[in-house]
Amino acid sequence: MTSNSNLSSMRRTVEQLKLEASVERIKVSQAAAELQQYCLQNAGKDALLVGVPTGSNPFREPRSCAVV
């Protein structure tokens, strides 16, 4: 019985590997270029890169006093 389950487990592994082998792959240079392009295009909107203006920082304690 153990040998049967080992066999079916092995068959599943082969089927899984066949699936993974059939993936279409693009060149790493192309993938890298596209990732770079994404980062650079969105850099301006990345608050952690460009900084948050003091007045509009949601996490910062407001410094000014409010007139009650």
Added chain:
Amino acid sequence: MAAEKAEMDKLKKECDALRTQIEAARKAVNDGSMSASAGGVAGLGRIQLKLRKNLKGHLAKIYAMHWSADSRQMVSASQDGKLLIWDTFTGNKLVAVPLKSAWVMSVAFAPSGNLVASGGLDNICTVYNIKAASPKTLRELDAHTGYLSCCRFLSDTEILTASGDTTCCLWDLETGKQKTVFTNHIGDCMSLALSPDMNTFISGACDSLAKLWDLREGACKQTFSGHTSDINAIAFFQNGHAIITGSDDCSCKMYDLRSDQEVITYQDPSLNAGVTSVALSNSGRLIFAGYDDFNCHIWDSLKGEKIGVLSGHDNRVSCTGVPNDGMGVCTGSWDSFLKLWN
């Protein structure tokens, strides 16, 4: 007996041949490295973020945190047996959810903001309605045979879980039943992340592999190797084409899904602590990685350089998260505090 052994041998040979074929196919497209092609990209210099808030409230180690889709509320889980929902703009605690089991390892906010989920050594994923007058248990998802390491809502009606029983599972919240069980890992699943288009998800496990799954088909589509120890954290790059992993082998890696391989490793000889958590800034350029060395180190994702550090915790950084609007980064620690930086 002999026939079975013969078939076993034949199958083993087939496996080996397929593995060789996959490696060859990966090599064939490996025409340049990420860091080499990033040579032309301007460096960022040192990134220095300031501590904006120190959230006190938990009485024991914090194991997990998750931002709400509104980028303002955030939920944290501690082994003091509570989930706390915070208004991060004011630092106020909005809701406290007492847990049946204090051994919590994961927490998630539903995109709607109506529900949160948590789970841990109880093997159960419990879903709570936090919009009720007092938090109400909506569902107890009980089928995993190992601890719940991670959970993520797709919507108010579907949730994904990752478990120490080596499987991931998609649940229907209306019936409380499992819709799909994802089996292929041979080690405890530690972390999962949903793709931006919600058609796929990735998982990282103690078998040191990361896997890409098709949510509707239930199949594992791709497997990524390279780490030499447990993968504790995993995240999608914003465009859905790459993933970042963090591991006990003290490194983070980026794998590109379309070239089906590792494209860069983030490691430093001075860093000898395991990675517990990873999060990306909105452009994907910055990787925030929480480590066992009490710090969250900041990496330039394109150049592979360490360019900053968030220091201040007095114990392991166990969780890290960047909200959808990218306005800050939150770190949670075994020191029982959550810190907000930008």
